Amino acid sequence: MPAQMPPVVIEGLERQFTLHKAWEAPDREAFLREVGPTIRGIALGGHTKVDAAFLDRFPKLEIVSSFGVGYDYIDAVEAGRRGIIVTNTPDVLxxxxxxxxxxxxxxxxxxxxxxxxxxxxxxxxxxxxxxxxxxxxxxxxxxxxxxxxxxxxxxxxxxxxxxxxxxxxxxxxxxxxxxxxxxxxxxxxxxxxxxxxxxxxxxxxxxxxxxxxxxxxxxxxxxxxxxxxxxxxxxxxxxxxxxxxxxxxxxxxxxxxxxxxxxxxxxxxLPHVGSASVETRRAMGQLVVDNLVSWFAGKGPLTPVAETPYRR
Incomplete structure (x- = not known):
């Protein structure tokens, strides 16, 4: 997880996976060099740019689970070219x-x-x-x-x-x-x-x-x-x-x-508060978690974006 996310995401992922919290690392670059080659899934919000250079750090990456319906900060086409799934959180907001x-x-x-x-x-x-x-x-x-x-x-x-x-x-x-x-x-x-x-x-x-x-x-x-x-x-x-x-x-x-x-x-x-209610943000966060849980259980992503390579 590159940056801090809502508690429902952090707690939900910690129950299911080993969660690496990049924002807590004293030396972020050293941290990413150490754990990057082992990472298979990433959860993130809209303040981390996901481009080719970012993806290069994670050679085993399988899925990026994004918080929000918009995902223009992610190069989903590049991710798809690499066979990486990208999901978002539509409908719940x-x-x-x-x-x-x-x-x-x-x-x-x-x-x-x-x-x-x-x-x-x-x-x-x-x-x-x-x-x-x-x-x-x-x-x-x-x-x-x-x-x-x-x-x-x-x-x-x-x-x-x-x-x-x-x-x-x-x-x-x-x-x-x-x-x-x-x-x-x-x-x-x-x-x-x-x-x-x-x-x-x-x-x-x-x-x-x-x-x-x-x-x-x-x-x-x-x-x-x-x-x-x-x-x-x-x-x-x-x-x-x-x-x-x-x-x-x-x-x-x-x-x-x-x-x-x-x-x-x-x-x-307004300061980008379209979906910013307690209930809706909780539902969005849960969908971030559910996409990762479903993928690693072998059931596929729940809400893949259009550019993603997964087909049911």
């Missing part, structure tokens, strides 16, 4: 992230954090808070209609909002309007929600052109990956009122958030 997404959207449009501060600062005694924008009458576009995207769409349908989406291709079993280009989707809606994973294909795809298409009444919400957005373009769009506002739970260089965003009073910023 879907509803939690979808709930947070809807909450972030409402908080952003109705300025709930700003209103809360207004009251706490005693300013309501002076005059009422200014009127805000509304969710009513809006059209929602979703970038990345996977498990989480569909859960978000289902919730927003209950608000009476029309849903459209953009992805690699049309999904035949989905009734929502499909747009083959992201610019086309942005032009058709006034709320754009990104649930897209980070990858070379999605890198900075929400760019200045997309934000211009979203327009001055547009609201952008990102709960997928910060790399999907051209952050300087987003900052300029917010500064110049090219779009109305944004609600962001993810950033390009976490945990570092651009000073320009922090200083903008009209945006809502």
């Amino acid at each position: 879907t509803d939690e992230v979808a709930d947070l997404t809807v909450g972030l959207l409402i908080a952003t449009i109705r300025q709930l954090p700003q209103v809360d501060r207004y009251l706490r600062e005693g300013r309501w005694l002076e005059k009422p808070y200014p009127l805000t924008a509304t969710l009513r009458g809006r059209k929602v576009g979703i970038l990345g209609l996977g498990r989480i995207g569909k859960a978000v769409a289902k919730r927003l349908e209950a608000f009476g909002l029309p849903i459209s989406y953009h992805g690699r291709s049309r999904q035949e079993d989905v009734a929502y309007d499909y747009y083959p280009t992201l610019v086309g989707l942005a032009e058709a809606v006034d709320v754009l929600i990104s649930v897209a994973p980070g990858s070379a294909e999605t890198d900075r795809m929400v760019n200045a052109e997309v934000l211009r298409a979203l327009g001055p009444n547009g609201v952008f919400v990102n709960v997928g990956r910060g790399s999907v957005v051209d952050e300087p373009a987003l900052i300029e769009a917010l500064r110049s009122k090219t779009i109305l506002t944004a609600g962001l739970d993810v950033f390009a260089d976490e945990p570092r958030v651009p000073k320009e965003l922090i200083e903008m009073e009209h945006v809502v910023l």
Whole structure:
């Protein structure tokens, strides 16, 4: 285990395996040189870059069990080329992230954090808070209609909002309007929600052109990956009122958030807490453990990623 993980992972793995805790080693490099050649499985979160150089340290490695649904910090293609299984933790966090997404959207449009501060600062005694924008009458576009995207769409349908989406291709079993280009989707809606994973294909795809298409009444919400957005373009769009506002739970260089965003009073910023409830993080951690236990019991991985070489 390269870095510390939740107790459910540490305790679960210690019951089943010999767990090497790299973060406790006084000399990490010496530790990895010593134990690296013996390691068959790795459990990790999103703060350890797994590339070819990392994998070279573990010649007997069979499986990498990742905490979280996103795994853009892992070169899964390279792992697959070496015959190494990569797993993630989908499904167990879907509803939690979808709930947070809807909450972030409402908080952003109705300025709930700003209103809360207004009251706490005693300013309501002076005059009422200014009127805000509304969710009513809006059209929602979703970038990345996977498990989480569909859960978000289902919730927003209950608000009476029309849903459209953009992805690699049309999904035949989905009734929502499909747009083959992201610019086309942005032009058709006034709320754009990104649930897209980070990858070379999605890198900075929400760019200045997309934000211009979203327009001055547009609201952008990102709960997928910060790399999907051209952050300087987003900052300029917010500064110049090219779009109305944004609600962001993810950033390009976490945990570092651009000073320009922090200083903008009209945006809502969260520290990547989409799945961060006690219950959901416990379930995610248990799935990290269960993937390793299943693999070494000869039953295969439970949730292999698309690039992994395992086929049932």
